[in-house]
Amino acid sequence: MKYLHRPVMLEEVLSFFKPFSGMTFLDGTIGEGGHSEAIVEKIIPGGTLIGIDRDSSNLARASERLKSYASMVKLFQGSYGSMKDFLKSAGLKGFDGILLDLGFSTRHIFDAGRGFSFMKDEPVDMRYDSSAGVPAHRWLAEAPEDEIAGVIREFGEERDARRIAKRIKKSLEEESSPITGLRLAKIVSSAKRTKTSKNPATKTFQAIRIFINRELEELEKGLNAGLHLLVEGGRFGVITYHSTEDRIVKKKFREYERRCTCPTDFPVCICNESEKTPLVSVWKGSGSSPSSEEISSNPSARSARLRGCEIRKAFLE
Numbered sequence: 548m549k550y551l552h553r554p555v556m557l558e559e560v561l562s563f564f565k566p567f568s569g570m571t572f573l574d575g576t577i578g579e580g581g582h583s584e585a586i587v588e589k590i591i592p593g594g595t596l597i598g599i600d601r602d603s604s605n606l607a608r609a610s611e612r613l614k615s616y617a618s619m620v621k622l623f624q625g626s627y628g629s630m631k632d633f634l635k636s637a638g639l640k641g642f643d644g645i646l647l648d649l650g651f652s653t654r655h656i657f658d659a660g661r662g663f664s665f666m667k668d669e670p671v672d673m674r675y676d677s678s679a680g681v682p683a684h685r686w687l688a689e690a691p692e693d694e695i696a697g698v699i700r701e702f703g704e705e706r707d708a709r710r711i712a713k714r715i716k717k718s719l720e721e722e723s724s725p726i727t728g729l730r731l732a733k734i735v736s737s738a739k740r741t742k743t744s745k746n747p748a749t750k751t752f753q754a755i756r757i758f759i760n761r762e763l764e765e766l767e768k769g770l771n772a773g774l775h776l777l778v779e780g781g782r783f784g785v786i787t788y789h790s791t792e793d794r795i796v797k798k799k800f801r802e803y804e805r806r807c808t809c810p811t812d813f814p815v816c817i818c819n820e821s822e823k824t825p826l827v828s829v830w831k832g833s834g835s836s837p838s839s840e841e842i843s844s845n846p847s848a849r850s851a852r853l854r855g856c857e858i859r860k861a862f863l864e
């Protein structure tokens with residue numbers, strides 16, 4: 548199979564954005580381009596699709612997949628947190644739609660040398676952009692036990708964080724070669740006191756990945772930037788995969804909804820609260836989850852949640 552990653556909640560994404568001809572769309576985590584391919588077909592003629600990814604190999608696959616639409620697609624390597632710079636480079640003023648489909652892609656788990664998997668006997672790396680930052684095995688070797696425990700607790704909500712960090716450091720004292728995914732998974736499993744239905748290493752791997760890629764900082768930056776780059780009626784959709792990132796998105800959208808004190812059935816905002824910021828209407832309160840059919844055919848979708856909002860009053864920067 549050429550493209551391994553199956554776009555999650557594709558039907559829901561299309562029905563949320565209702566892509567139209569001439570639309571200017573940002574896919575901030577284009578990956579292998581699955582969502583983008585479905586969107587770009589619907590924004591012809593006159594539409595523009597901007598795609599961003601930190602991972603150059605995913606970006607190359609997206610470029611190949613979208614090559615018949617090359618004249619309307621512009622791709623950038625980098626973080627969606629810097630979307631404002633990419634908007635300017637593309638000579639655009641604002642977006643009608645922004646999608647962020649957070650986290651890693653199937654490629655990161657399957658491809659050799661990426662170090663995301665707890666099944667592989669290769670050093671844990673976990674960087675989306677392999678040319679920047681510090682690979683996870685180096686951080687684990689150099690960081691003090693307290694820092695490792697803090698990261699696992701904070702970003703993985705792992706109750707056994709202290710025990711896991713202790714065992715990681717002990718294992719590295721005994722054998723200093725770069726820690727592999729398989730070895731890390733065994734260490735975590737031996738340190739866990741509680742059993743879960745998921746692999747015992749899931750939370751620890753999630754936490755390390757979030758930390759190594761500064762994922763939550765980029766998410767905050769991307770949400771703040773995107774809300775100021777969407778036109779009136781524009782829509783922002785975010786697919787989250789765990790409660791920590793989901794809380795951030797929920798809180799941010801609500802924060803921008805509450806800035807307006809007008810009754811919600813007012814078609815336009817007339818209060819002064821909204822002078823300096825965009826205002827949004829949150830879509831479907833708690834967002835939307837994948838159907839049971841999708842989860843059974845694509846288990847990677849099981850923890851996905853699509854949250855969205857629509858701009859009631861734009862504040863383009």
Ligand SMILES: C[S@@+](CC[C@H](N)C(=O)[O-])C[C@H]1O[C@@H](n2cnc3c(N)ncnc32)[C@H](O)[C@@H]1O
Binds near residue numbers: 577578579582649765
């Ligand atoms: C879940 S996948 C997206 C899959 C994509 N929607 C598709 O249909 O193929 C997430 C992608 O986001 C990328 N990524 C993660 N953090 C990023 C960031 N801060 N900025 C840009 N891309 C990021 C990853 O490299 C990965 O390719």
